Amino acid sequence: MSFEVKELKTKEEMIPQLNVLQFLYPELTFDRYAEMLTDMLNANYGQVAVFDGDKCVAISGFWFGTKLWCGKYIELDNVVVDPTYRSKGVGKLMSDFLENKALELNCTILVLDAYTTNFSAHRFYYNQGFGPKGFHFVKVLNEDGLT
Numbered sequence: 001m002s003f004e005v006k007e008l009k010t011k012e013e014m015i016p017q018l019n020v021l022q023f024l025y026p027e028l029t030f031d032r033y034a035e036m037l038t039d040m041l042n043a044n045y046g047q048v049a050v051f052d053g054d055k056c057v058a059i060s061g062f063w064f065g066t067k068l069w070c071g072k073y074i075e076l077d078n079v080v081v082d083p084t085y086r087s088k089g090v091g092k093l094m095s096d097f098l099e100n101k102a103l104e105l106n107c108t109i110l111v112l113d114a115y116t117t118n119f120s121a122h123r124f125y126y127n128q129g130f131g132p133k134g135f136h137f138v139k140v141l142n143e144d145g146l147t
Contacts, residue, residue, distance in 0.1 A: 001052055001088065002052075003050050003051065003052055003057070003089075003090060003093055004050070004051045005048060005049070005050050005051075005093050005094065005097045006048070006049050006050075006051060007046060007047070007048055007097075007101075008046065008047040008048070008049055008059075009046060010041075011034065011037045011038065011041060013047075014037055014047050015030070015033065015034060015037070016056070017047070017049055017056045017059050018030060018033050019056075020049075020056050020057070020058065020059045020080050020082060021033070021059060021078065021080055023080050023081075023082060023083065024078060024080045025078075040061075043063070044063055044064045044065055045061060045062070045063055045077075046061070046062050046063075046064070047059055047060065047061050047062070048060050048062065048094050048097050048098060048101075050081075050085075050090045050093050050094060052085070057081065057082045057084075057085040057090055058079075058080065058081040058082060058085060058090040058091065058093075058094055059078075059079075059080050059094075060076050060077065060078065060079040060080070060094045060098065061076070061077035061078050062074050062075060062076055062077060062098055062101075063075040063077060064105060064107075070108050070109050071107075071108045072105060072106055072107040072108060073102070073107050073108065073109045073110070073111055074098055074101065074102040074105070074107050074109075074110050074111075075110075075111045075112060076095075076098060076110065076111070076112040077112070079091065079094065079112070079121075091124055092128065095128045098110060110130070111133075112125065112130065113136050
């Protein structure tokens, strides 16, 4: 298989890849996704996708920003690989792409959240050089707003 990694920069490039995100969020609708992208693209959001020919087989959102404790950073967000393409190096392609992008932007760190019960993700990210630095605490204010 020959994969191609592409950075998606516009809503028009991102929307057609909704079907891959639905592996993680099956209830995410076209309208809701389009609405969320409008907000997110105004806040330093981007996406990286891996294609097998014309078919998107993996996608990751990312945020670029600056924080007091670390300076510039990229945060990976919703890394999703089509189940039939898992363990084929697709996740590593996205991770490597985003690491190189972070280096180009003079970032000091890459960060991400992984659910505490997602042990396969933990193993993958440990193998990519990530390690836990703290806890991500969440206080839900509107249960209906969660995807």
